[in-house]
Amino acid sequence: MWVFTVLFFGLQLHIRALLLMSLSPLLIVSIVFAVLYLALVMYFFVGWLRLKRATDNRQQTRGKDLPFVSIVIPTRNESENIKACLESIFKQNYPKDLFEVVMVDDYSTDPTLRFAREIDGENLTVLDLMQYLGNPGEYVPNKKKAIALGIKNAKCDLIITTDGDCTMNENWLSSMVSYYQQNEFKLLTGPVMMKPAYFPLQIFQQLDVMNLIGITGATLRNGFPTMCNGANLMYAKQTFHEVEGFKGNHDVPTGDDVFLMHKINERYPGSVSFVKNYDATVFTKPEKGLGKFLSQRIRWISKSTGFNDFKVTLVLYFAYFFNTFIIVALCFTFPLSEFSWLPLAVAGGTKLYADLLFNIPITIFFRKWYMLLLLPIIEVFYVLYVIVIGPLSLTGRYRWKDRKIR
Numbered sequence: 186m187w188v189f190t191v192l193f194f195g196l197q198l199h200i201r202a203l204l205l206m207s208l209s210p211l212l213i214v215s216i217v218f219a220v221l222y223l224a225l226v227m228y229f230f231v232g233w234l235r236l237k238r239a240t241d242n243r244q245q246t247r248g249k250d251l252p253f254v255s256i257v258i259p260t261r262n263e264s265e266n267i268k269a270c271l272e273s274i275f276k277q278n279y280p281k282d283l284f285e286v287v288m289v290d291d292y293s294t295d296p297t298l299r300f301a302r303e304i305d306g307e308n309l310t311v312l313d314l315m316q317y318l319g320n321p322g323e324y325v326p327n328k329k330k331a332i333a334l335g336i337k338n339a340k341c342d343l344i345i346t347t348d349g350d351c352t353m354n355e356n357w358l359s360s361m362v363s364y365y366q367q368n369e370f371k372l373l374t375g376p377v378m379m380k381p382a383y384f385p386l387q388i389f390q391q392l393d394v395m396n397l398i399g400i401t402g403a404t405l406r407n408g409f410p411t412m413c414n415g416a417n418l419m420y421a422k423q424t425f426h427e428v429e430g431f432k433g434n435h436d437v438p439t440g441d442d443v444f445l446m447h448k449i450n451e452r453y454p455g456s457v458s459f460v461k462n463y464d465a466t467v468f469t470k471p472e473k474g475l476g477k478f479l480s481q482r483i484r485w486i487s488k489s490t491g492f493n494d495f496k497v498t499l500v501l502y503f504a505y506f507f508n509t510f511i512i513v514a515l516c517f518t519f520p521l522s523e524f525s526w527l528p529l530a531v532a533g534g535t536k537l538y539a540d541l542l543f544n545i546p547i548t549i550f551f552r553k554w555y556m557l558l559l560l561p562i563i564e565v566f567y568v569l570y571v572i573v574i575g576p577l578s579l580t581g582r583y584r585w586k587d588r589k590i591r
Contacts, residue, residue, distance in 0.1 A: 232403030255339035263349035415442030440488035
């Protein structure tokens with residue numbers, strides 16, 4: 186309740202200040218940006234609230250035959266994480282004879298492949314991509330090829346993909362399958378969260394990913410699918426073949442998840458959804474160091490150049506210019522004079538209020554509500570982050586898993 190009280194008085198102060206001065210061009214621009222941003226965030230906020238919370242209703246699915254599931258894991262240089270990943274999967278609260286794991290190693294230069302082969306599991310298949318592509322494949326991104334090979338060798342029709350640096354709680358698989366059986370969606374994406382988060386960069390990444398997942402769920406509920414995460418993605422093998430897999434997107438180094446979602450949604454409109462269930466969450470680790478963090482974000486954003494829907498690109502550009510304008514408004518605040526601070530207050534204040542409103546249900550869902558207290562500080566760094574990452578992502582150049590991508 187206190188949040189809405191703060192919002193109310195903050196908006197009241199804005200209105201009073203506007204009445205006391207004439208509208209300068211800079212102030213007019215700030216008002217336009219603020220209104221558009223508030224509308225966009227409210228679109229996400231309402232979408233998330235409309236999204237029905239999914240539960241693991243095993244009582245409802247008990248009478249149904251549980252499906253066989255193939256868990257496909259493309260990996261590269263995950264020697265530090267692959268054992269924990271596989272062990273968390275084998276501890277799933279799901280019949281052991283009803284799922285298999287197909288791990289495909291993408292030319293790891295560390296002991297990932299050896300560690301995976303040392304894991305004792307009858308339902309584990311470990312494939313070496315080099316045996317299928319030869320030595321030339323070492324120098325290009327192969328995640329799509331690794332997933333396609335895993336699906337080709339999967340024994341089951343129902344596929345769920347994740348990453349080698351992820352872990353899950355014991356109800357992850359049953360939660361995803363339960364929602365799949367209760368509905369008729371062609372593709373499901375589930376929550377992803379970064380853990381741990383003790384240091385500033387880790388905390389920033391955790392809140393950023395929670396927001397991205399919130400937007401993912403909200404836009405899917407609103408019928409405007411924009412994002413999903415391959416670390417927690419479920420679909421039928423038949424559906425994958427019906428849309429011809431990753432055909433047409435092999436030239437883009439990343440985007441194995443988003444492009445597939447768009448293709449499925451184009452063929453079967455309204456057939457993709459988000460599993461709003463904390464038990465269905467996949468946990469991954471934040472990147473260590475600023476360089477790796479920026480490379481990861483460039484990799485994520487660079488895929489947007491291949492989107493067919495101009496509205497997605499429009500939203501990304503708007504977010505960039507809005508955050509840039511906040512810095513411009515800050516510069517025009519000095520030297521201080523009467524109401525010189527107002528454009529910054531309107532733009533920056535609206536952003537803070539809108540983001541705070543959106544993050545209330547998001548942080549509650551992820552059981553991290555206390556991070557709301559850190560939001561004002563994180564907002565400052567987020568504005569700078571957007572301004573830096575925008576131009577870098579347009580180059581399409583980054584280093585990932587010891588590969589230099591151009």
